[in-house]
Amino acid sequence: MAVSNLIARPSRGWMIVLRVVIVVAATLGVMFLLGINIFSSFPSFWRGTLGNPYSLAMTLTVTAVITLTAAAALIPFRAGFVNLGGEGQLVAGAIGATVVALTIGDPGSVWVAILCVIVAVIAGALWAGIGSFLYERFGANEVISTLMLNFVAFTIAEWITSSVWPDKVAPQTRPFPDGTDFPLFGKFGSAPWAVLFAVIVWALAWWLIQRTNFGFRIKATGESPMASLRFGYAPVRTRVISVLLGGAAAGLAGAVLILVVNRALVQDISQSYGYVGIAAALLIGLRPALLPLGAIAFAMITVGGNTLAAVAKVSPAVSLVAVSVCVLLLLATRSRRGGS
């Protein structure tokens, strides 16, 4: 309970500004420590993120994915459920989409792609539902269960890529048949579809949390389950639904990665986007309206970091290190506001 009480509270405007500053400073700090010259590398950073259509498409897609995984953290967090399983829920969604694409892949029909998305959303929600069930039924700590379920999902993905539909060369499934995808937009490929999904989820998350009675019950449950029970907000049901919605968003992120980026289930499909989403949600102080802001910040770090790493010939893990440092700093800036 202590952890969730700490996290369920949204934060004030200046805290968010402080966090953005922290994230930027931490990223630059990590780069600097790894011997990357921040100033002379800026042109490469620009080219690698926004400077040309291909990198712009990549950055937009990653932004969309992180928006979705941030929603996967944000909605359950607001209900007091610390969902660290965005990663596993994303993988579950990707597996769902893969199963559809490789079993009933019917070339030339956009309906297959739509079905992939639907199945991915359901798979993500169900995967989150396991953690939710363990929490509600047995009181299992959700931080641990959702985190551990990530590894279960990775292992299943590994089994599928290595044993069920293995590719002949790469550590991935065989590529999806043509036609199981969305119409392309020239140089931007199918990135606009990713953006469309993210915008829809963003709008829905904002509307649900800030403009519905149910949203008030989510926030109320996160802050005080006892008072929520008293006022008839059905806190258990509210929390379960929030977790399922979060899982669905992560599942959708998995579908986006499969259909837009990889066109196959690759072994490290998630690229830690699930964890990055948590960082993004914390960065924006769990305010749904700011979802894309947090996502853009971290997309720039991940995509730009990868570019810089390539230029400076250091490990691409540099962006992950930066993100991890950010998460630690963000957790440290969550103030414990004492009662008066």
Next chain:
Amino acid sequence: MMTDSQMGRAPALQASDVTKVFGDLRANDSVSLSVFAGEVHAVVGENGAGKTTLMRMLSGELQPDAGVISLDGVPKTLRNPQEAVASGIGLVHQHYSVIPDFSLLDNLLLTVPGGSFRRLTNSQRRQALQFLRDEGFPAPDRTLIKELAVDEVQRFEISKLLYVGARILILDEPTAVLGPIEIDRLYSRLADLANEGKAIVVITHKLREVERYAQRVTVMRGGRTVLSQDSCPPRPALLSAMFGDEARIHAEEELETASAAAERLGDVVLDVSGISVLGSDGRLRVDDVSFTVRAGQVLAVVGVEGNGQTYLMDSLAGLQSCTGEVTLNGKDIAQLGPRERYEAGLRAVTEDRLKWDVFRSASVSENVLVHEYAGRGSLGYVNPRGKTVVELVTDVLHKFDVRPVAPKLALSKLSGGNQQRAVVGRESTGEKAVLLLSHPTRGLDVMGAAIILEDVRSQQAQGTAVVWNTADLDEAFVVGDVLLVMFQGRAALLVDRRSTSHEVVAAAMSGAN
């Protein structure tokens, strides 16, 4: 205005023109206070008068922005509470700072100054043990704090301060949770300590206590000291010093006399028959209690804290399971949850505001509207910023004098007293059959209490049955038509107010029957 009979001596503790500013708020504005050894000094004032800020500066928790604090005439900077303790200043908070699962001895030893990793010698332990025995705690190494009654814990808190050498004791609202006999006992202890040469400061808003027990009185209003004198002034002078607002001063007298409206009683609305509550530790907390409340009647539940009143009130509100029968207008509600009881016409202000009544990070408006968010469809929305909604909320805030009237503000930004007013306002607004009020005036000043009482009188006129739980005997006699005295989970006394006396009820509260 200051008639200082003790002029010759320097005060044990003195604040001179002390100022503390929080943002735009001048919480203390050139406040002066002199406390002499050998006196019980009452500091009174309404909510937000600046009493607590002053005490926090005197005990080193806050540092003044301007002004001087002196001890025995020597200016002294108290940078933190440890320095205040080292200088002989001890503060008893409203919420006790003890560890319930530790023994008295261990709790005492925790306060002994020194590093966290120090090792206590056996002689230190023996000395502490002997000290507590002398203070009247028989087996301090084998008794846990949680086994003590509330007033005993408070007595222990005072002993603790004496052990570390406190000669100036500051008590913040020490009688909020005590019964009349315990209050008397506390003040006689404080008088003894004063006679031994200690300086005692009591922060309170119970005027009766000020009149009965204080040698000197300082009144604060709006962050300033407005009166400081030997002996208590007559009540009208005291009230006008506290509130300044002559027009509303008579509220206190109204509070004393106003229950004539309750003469015409209606049918039985709430019928409680043989209810018992088992605590989570397996102890019987409420033992076979029965009573009825009629339309337009106020039942005052009164008892010393911890005699089952909380369990009784919570079980009536549906927050605590119980056995026995509870009917509301003939409908059996014993098995219903809190929301279903709300729909049946029951409203409740609980004792534990933070746990049951409010969402601190939600806005004031949302907190007033909480019942609305359950009823309508999930995807509908009661917009707390909508025009009619804001008007409705603003009315409630005005009526119960919640300040500031800012529906959009987070509830946590309001002071505790204002949060309490908002909650009481929410529950008393609208149609209802039964209103349960647990300590509705706790932490409120005289004006706040008067507003709530006035509202309850109008509820009575409309035929609402009211159950009002209080630990304050005087309050019980003012509000209640019928008094239910709880002692050790049982109904020790159930009596019409007009056919009993303070003495009889006080005796029942202490189990002397």
